[in-house]
Amino acid sequence: MIDSSFSGVRLIEVEKTYGEIDSERVVALDRVSVSFREGERTAIEGKSGSGKSTLLNLLGGLDRPTSGRIEVGDRAIDRLKPDELARYRLEKIGMIFQSYNLIPSRTAVQNVELPLIVAGVCKNDRRERAVKALEKVGLGKRLNHRPDQLSGGESQRVAIARALINAPRVVLADEPTGNLDSATARAVVDMLVEQVAASRACLIVVTHDRDLARRSAERLIRIEDGSIVEDYYI
Ligand SMILES: Nc1ncnc2c1ncn2[C@@H]1O[C@H](COP(=O)(O)OP(=O)(O)O)[C@@H](O)[C@H]1O
């Protein structure tokens, strides 16, 4: 599913406001323009409420901008119909969240298989791919554990394996180590970077931790009140 014409991600004058009534209107993103090159690794930092998750969710197609344009490769994703957007998410995007978002009743391997089921991959192939993906993140011995039988670091590694299983071109991680101790956080970030680098995907990581930002990225963006106030290569 790798798109050979892929050449990064671009936001043009993207605005996101919440709330219908003027008095309740929140400008979560204020006409942000920014590009991310293919294979580029960027960390985004900023105070709580500054618009980091809003930016990631728009890129991930979980939400739509109020105005402006979002291009992934040569496609404008703000114009996609709901079914096209779902397909875009499935094929091009891998998302990782602070709280892992694993399905509690499913085992590690079943969680990793889910995107393959949606993509229509046959049973034998998807099991084989899910097992390989878990082996790559060091969880070959945890295939049949459920999330409540896994540590935080292990859970996040399952979530990484799941996010990367369809070879996404863009990997979005929203405070992926927010629930982990610092040694585990470093190990998880290193693993994420290694896997993403191997696939030349574009990685955007939101993190509060400057050390982890430097560990995961070559570029640092700081957001304040819905605007990019700093953007530089480390
Ligand atoms: N669904 C929503 N409805 C209304 N306001 C929202 C919603 N989501 C986020 N916001 C507001 O938008 C701003 C940015 O939120 P968010 O992107 O989640 O910030 P961050 O991830 O940087 O903490 C905040 O003021 C938040 O309260």
Ligand SMILES: [Mg+2]
């Ligand atoms: Mg957030």
